[in-house]
Amino acid sequence: DAGVIQSPRHEVTEMGQEVTLRCKPISGHNSLFWYRQTMMRGLELLIYFNNNVPIDDSGMPEDRFSAKMPNASFSTLKIQPSEPRDSAVYFCASSLALAGDSETQYFGPGTRLLVL
Amino acid sequence: GDSVTQMEGPVTLSEEAFLTINCTYTATGYPSLFWYVQYPGEGLQLLLKATKADDKGSNKGFEATYRKETTSFHLEKGSVQVSDSAVYFCALITNSGYSTLTFGKGTMLLVSP
Numbered sequence: 001d002a003g004v005i006q007s008p009r010h011e012v013t014e015m016g017q018e019v020t021l022r023c024k025p026i027s028g029h030n031s032l033f034w035y036r037q038t039m040m041r042g043l044e045l046l047i048y049f050n051n052n053v054p055i056d057d058s059g060m061p062e063d064r065f066s067a068k069m070p071n072a073s074f075s076t077l078k079i080q081p082s083e084p085r086d087s088a089v090y091f092c093a094s095s096l097a098l099a100g101d102s103e104t105q106y107f108g109p110g111t112r113l114l115v116l
Numbered sequence: 117g118d119s120v121t122q123m124e125g126p127v128t129l130s131e132e133a134f135l136t137i138n139c140t141y142t143a144t145g146y147p148s149l150f151w152y153v154q155y156p157g158e159g160l161q162l163l164l165k166a167t168k169a170d171d172k173g174s175n176k177g178f179e180a181t182y183r184k185e186t187t188s189f190h191l192e193k194g195s196v197q198v199s200d201s202a203v204y205f206c207a208l209i210t211n212s213g214y215s216t217l218t219f220g221k222g223t224m225l226l227v228s229p
Binding site: 042 | 159160161162216219
C-alpha cells in the first residue's frame with residue numbers, strides 16, 4: 001500500500017490567500033484525522049471523520065478553517081483567508097476503526113505551510 | 117479528561133547507551149497505549165503498542181510494558197544507535213465509541229557517535 005498521501009508537501013503563500021491541503025487515506029480505512037504541529041503547541045487534533053462524516057471538529061481553530069471528505073478516498077483542509085500564525089506542519093492520518101478494537105493511526109508525510 | 121505526560125527533552129545519549137523515556141497517563145476506563153516516532157522531516161510512525169495491562173509492546177529493539185498499577189508505559193532500548201535520533205510520542209486511546217488518540221508533547225532523542 002502507498003500509505004497516506006498528502007499534497008502539496010510544501011506550501012508558501014501570502015497572508016490573505018486561500019490554502020487547500022489534500023489527503024488520500026489508506027484504501028479501506030474508515031477514519032481520517034487532520035492534525036497541526038507547531039513548536040509552541042505540539043500536535044493538535046483539528047478534526048476527524050468516520051465513514052466520511054465529521055465526528056468532532058472542536059479542534060478547528062476558527063471559521064477560517066474548514067474540512068471536507070466528499071468520499072472515502074479524499075479529504076481537504078482549507079484555510080481562507082490564511083494568516084502567518086497558521087504556519088505549521090499539517091498531518092493527515094487514517095485508521096480502520098472497528099468496534100472494541102484499538103485504532104492504530106497511520107500518518108502521512110505532512111504539508112509544511114508557511115504564510116508570509 | 118485523558119492526558120499523557122512525557123519527560124521533557126532533549127535526551128542526549130552516546131551510541132550504545134541505554135535509553136528510557138518516561139510516560140505516564142491519566143484515562144477513564146482501560147486505554148490502549150502507543151509509542152510513535154517522528155524522524156526529521158517525516159510524519160509520525162507507529163513504533164509499538166500495548167492494548168491491556170501487563171502487555172509488552174516491542175519493535176526494532178524498543179520495548180514498553182503497560183503498567184496499570186503505576187499508569188505508566190515507559191519506552192526502553194538497551195543500546196541506542198545514531199539512527200534512533202528522533203522525536204518520540206507516547207499516546208493513548210480509550211476504546212469507547214468515537215475516541216481519538218491523546219498524545220504527549222513528545223521527547224526529542226539525540227544520539228551521538
